[in-house]
Amino acid sequence: MKEERKCMLIVISGPSGVGKGTIFSRLLASDPSLTFSVSATTRAPRTGETDGVDYFFITDEQYQELVAQDAFLEHATVHGHSYGTLKSQIEEKLSKGLNVVLDIDPQGAKQVIAQWPECVSIFLLPPSYQKLRERLYGRNTDASEEIERRLKNAKGEIEQAGMYQYAVVNDDLQLALSQVSAIIAAEKQRTSRYFPVVE
Numbered sequence: 001m002k003e004e005r006k007c008m009l010i011v012i013s014g015p016s017g018v019g020k021g022t023i024f025s026r027l028l029a030s031d032p033s034l035t036f037s038v039s040a041t042t043r044a045p046r047t048g049e050t051d052g053v054d055y056f057f058i059t060d061e062q063y064q065e066l067v068a069q070d071a072f073l074e075h076a077t078v079h080g081h082s083y084g085t086l087k088s089q090i091e092e093k094l095s096k097g098l099n100v101v102l103d104i105d106p107q108g109a110k111q112v113i114a115q116w117p118e119c120v121s122i123f124l125l126p127p128s129y130q131k132l133r134e135r136l137y138g139r140n141t142d143a144s145e146e147i148e149r150r151l152k153n154a155k156g157e158i159e160q161a162g163m164y165q166y167a168v169v170n171d172d173l174q175l176a177l178s179q180v181s182a183i184i185a186a187e188k189q190r191t192s193r194y195f196p197v198v199e
């Protein structure tokens, strides 16, 4: 049997501290059809982050230039910094036959869903605001002002969860991971993406 699949764009959002990073790295490690779109940001790199791997770290001027060139599929200001998904990243990865995962905020997700209605959209939720707070302070990557800003924004982000096709609560990591994997596995089998040719 010959099988062909149309690649998909998978938009995943969730408040800072929900555990997106861990879920992404496990997902990508377990499914070779998935790849991550590297965004551009004006935020400073955190310890351990690499330019071109975690993000393309750019200046405000470079960001404005990319906006003027219409280089972004979507872009937004998140927690006081600019972020954008480069069209070139998406095109390059889809052309290689890979499913592209976007880790973007709800403002960006809204733009992608409008332009790419066949995308798969998943919102990750924390079990509680208290757990989110504990995780953000526990990971020790941001200053407390930055953490408080992210916690304040979390409420507004969670209110937008209804815009996504799927919602997954990350309380138990293994369960959340298996739920996201199940969504992706089912989406791959949609007849609109999957052409099994019986010979």
Ligand code: 5GP
Pocket (backbone or CB within 6 Å): 013, 014, 015, 016, 039, 040, 043, 074, 075, 076, 078, 079, 083, 084, 085, 103, 104, 105, 107, 108, 109
């Ligand atoms: P962080 O600074 O913690 O890496 O990311 C902060 C937030 O920005 C996260 O919610 C993340 O999903 C979002 N984000 C990262 N890249 C992009 C992007 O390219 N576009 C948009 N709209 N949001 C992004």
